[in-house]
Amino acid sequence: MNPSSIAKYRPFPPVSLPDRTWPDRTITTAPIWCSVDLRDGNQALPQPMSIEEKLEFFDLLCRVGFKQIEIGFPSAADTEFNFCRRLIEENRIPDDVTIQILVQTREHLIRRSFEAIDGAKRAIVHIYNSTSPLQRRVTFGDASREDIRQLAIDGAKLVKELVPTIPRTEVVLQYSPESFSDTELDFALDCCNSVIDVWQPTPEKKMIINLPDTVQWTTPNIHADMIEWMGRHLKNRESVIVSLHTHNDRGTGTAATELGLMAGADRVEGTLFGNGERTGNLDIVNVALNMNSHGIETGLDFSDLPALRAVYERVTRMTVGERHPYAGELVFTAFSGSHQDAIKKGLDRREKETKDNPGIAWGVPYLTIDPQDIGRSYEAIIRINSQSGKGGVAWILDREHGLDLPKTMHPQVGKTIYDLADQRGRELSVDEIRDAFYELFANVETHLAVSDYELIHHTTERGTVECTATIVLDGGEKQITGKGNGPINAFVHAMEGIGLKDFKVTDYRSHAVRGGSDASAAAYVQVQHDDGRILWGCGIDPSIEMAGLKALVTAWNLLRQD
Ligand code: KIV
Ligand code: ZN
Secondary structure, eight states: OOHHHHTTSOOOOOOOOTTOOSOOOOOOSOOEEEEOIIIIIHHTOSSOOOHHHHHHHHHHHHHHTOSEEEEEOTTTOHHHHHHHHHHHHTTOSOTTOEEEEEEESOHHHHHHHHHHHTTOSEEEEEEEEEOSHHHHHHTTTSOOHHHHHHHHHHHHHHHHHHGGGOTTSEEEEEEEEETGGGSOHHHHHHHHHHHHHHHOOOSSSOEEEEEEEOSOOSOHHHHHHHHHHHHHHSTTGGGEEEEEEEBOTTSOHHHHHHHHHHTTOOEEEEBGGGOSSTTOBOBHHHHHHHHHTTTOOOSOOOTTHHHHHHHHHHHHOOOOOTTSTTTSTTTTOBOSHHHHHHHHHHHHHHHHHHHHOTTOOOOBTTBSSOGGGGTOOGGGTBOBOTTOOHHHHHHHHHHHHOOOOOGGGHHHHHHHHHHHHHHHTSOBOHHHHHHHHHHHHBSOOSSEEEEEEEEEEESSSTTEEEEEEEEEETTEEEEEEEEESSHHHHHHHHHHHTTOOSEEEEEEEEEEOTTOSSOOEEEEEEEEETTSOEEEEEEEESSHHHHHHHHHHHHHHHHTOO
């Protein structure tokens, strides 16, 4: 989102329950973001990206505003290595972007990784080894804690030794106790502190300790407690950036990250739309837009989310689900009538309130953010189907087609349009709704039509208007004349003159049609038949007087329909 859009959202509310044991916490600033789309995301694709696709994705991530981008595992495969070299040799890395590479704590892989990043202005070397009891037993064949800690130390020492061999590159060091989420805390701490001892970071040259929620085994609050504990016990905390790397096995990647930030983490790794192993990595778009929606600037620009999503879907061949937070096709669509009514009220009220107070906080029922702030359009917010409430059709006609129907006309029009949706067995598009309204409620000429009129304003009888109109009644043309206190009243008397008086006019409204290509007026006339039936007709015409006559004629014709 753009900073100017973000300003209108309310800060996270301070939560203060009298009996809570947790300290009051909230998120007030954004973390350092690191995209792992090109590594964790790419390695999880059924069909990994080609180098050209990766280059396109890398550019996209830079445009979004990521300053740290993990570009892969260059020691693992030639494509990964070559991609890294192309970025560096073709000068494709913006000066303010730091690439990150991942490597296991294994000697030949670490050496090859240094060859890959040589010449980059700045690179994060991210080493990891798995630390959990399960991985120690199964993957490392009953390795002891000491064996695993030693792996970390040896890897850290080798990295430290290799840093001076690539003097053109400023190297930032990162260590992950992989499977941290399933590791005994004291042992995870031991591994991390051992690496900190080797690398000796300073507040001026910090290192990163990344604490992966590799497989989520627990609830987000426990994850946050673990992060908090690590933050309190890590050596040289002021020289260490604590980083989160959540996955989504329990469907709580976002929650775990948000709570982890409240627990003191400084940095977040994740991917666009949550791509990644199994259920995926953290969806950074989700967390960043959650922050935006509480007025927090994140440095990431998701103001054209549909365009971003289109590139993502094309190059990853993944799809974003219809209900995916912020990005899903349906997330700004209200099907329920009561929701539609409330949204209409909210948007109308906001339009009025922002005229006097442009900075007023966003507050529209059911819409956590203004869809326009992320490139979504209001057009798609409400679709009409047979289950929708009466306000939905009126909302569409108003917002999309500039027709502000009188409130008491909403049920009459709503019911007919919903019946139509029912008959067709599907939702109606906004254009179909307009067409149906024009066909069924505006300028209807089934029995009677008015083709021309002339008004004479009598100066002798003040306030009296004489209307002479050419009408077509059941195929025959006629001239009729009548007098009244206005054009409609005069026309009613003219109709009475030829025996067409079985009704009375009970209400009348008019307005200019907003946004139309020709400057048209819309008029609405409500009539009551002698048998008690009440209904509205609409007239649309460049002349406001003719629009009024057409509205009356429409209502009269509608009285004659079954
Ligand atoms: O999920 C994970 O544990 C990882 C590490 C390699 C950081 O991706
Ligand atoms: Zn991961």
